[in-house]
């Protein structure tokens with residue numbers, strides 16, 4: 001693959017970044033896009049098709065972030081594009097009910113037995129925020145337990161010891177969050193049931209819910225250890241707290257029925273996003289009817305949104321879930337096989353180059369941690385050599401491979417990735433690890 005200096009590769013992108021900085025803080029509309037953790041001006045994307053991105057300078061990249069997860073069928077998936085075009089011809093928003101909302105809900109409920117009732121929102125942040133309000137109302141309790149390095153969007157109470165951009169930029173919880181709210185969130189280490197038992201003992205009858213990424217994606221990819229998720233279910237039931245499983249990343253990704261299916265989980269509430277909207281802005285919170293029916297207009301918990309259940313987003317979601325459901329028996333094994341090939345292939349190149357690396361992978365999401373030690377929680381992830389990761393990221397980008405621009409994010413693969421992309425990625429990594437090792 002080509003290897004050109006970034007400055008000559010990205011002339012138009014650099015100019016676009018400078019212009020964007022006149023309008024947006026840091027030139028971006030979401031902090032992780034600024035590439036601050038890996039250096040260099042971020043390439044501006046002009047288009048994408050299948051597994052490939054094209055930037056404003058005409059450079060092409062194999063895409064391993066897939067818009068942070070949604071593009072499981074590849075970019076510009078034709079049935080989704082056609083569905084969006086068809087829906088748009090009938091107008092893009094009504095702020096009133098359409099049949100498409102129940103059409104998409106039917107497909108979700110078919111894959112998620114835990115979801116008896118649901119509501120559409122426009123982002124994962126709204127989904128988790130609303131699920132927590134519901135849990136507090138249902139239990140009459142205030143404390144929420146989350147896990148260090150997990151990211152559940154940017155609502156006040158969930159930014160405590162969060163992953164994703166909060167971990168990437170080393171922000172110790174966000175400014176602007178009142179202490180009174182932050183104090184209602186307990187952040188515990190992931191994969192540690194004893195820590196949760198101690199929290200329940202210390203805060204008896206005060207914990208409304210625990211919220212968890214069943215496979216952490218926002219501290220890099222960290223799988224649950226054997227029995228951990230079942231332990232969360234058992235402890236929440238024992239102590240009368242709700243279990244909220246945040247499947248914004250893992251939903252329809254690690255299996256058709258997400259982590260709930262993969263780990264045989266029956267949570268009280270589930271949150272979804274990303275894939276469920278086929279690349280358009282959709283979030284979902286849903287679960288047991290006895291909790292969901294607390295929502296207005298049936299109950300006293302208020303939650304609303306003009307663009308909730310937006311017809312274009314419903315159309316894209318239906319097209320995406322239909323393709324996944326119709327082809328699940330081939331797509332998920334294919335995602336697994338191609339992910340194994342590329343994730344293990346790159347890890348093997350690290351070993352040959354003498355670069356310490358730990359690979360964590362669940363299905364088509366994974367992280368190459370730049371550490372020799374196992375990574376089972378955020379504290380261990382944070383011991384990774386982030387400077388070496390940044391060098392690797394830059395070297396891969398120069399060679400036409402776009403990885404998520406932080407050690408604390410997961411890579412995602414799509415059904416459009418195949419042998420050609422795997423071979424090109426491993427070849428790029430062979431060179432890139434030399435750059436890392438010789439620095």
Ligand code: HOZ
Nearest residue numbers: 030031032068164165218
């Ligand atoms: N929550 C997404 C994955 N960590 C990133 C989206 C963003 O922050 O821009």
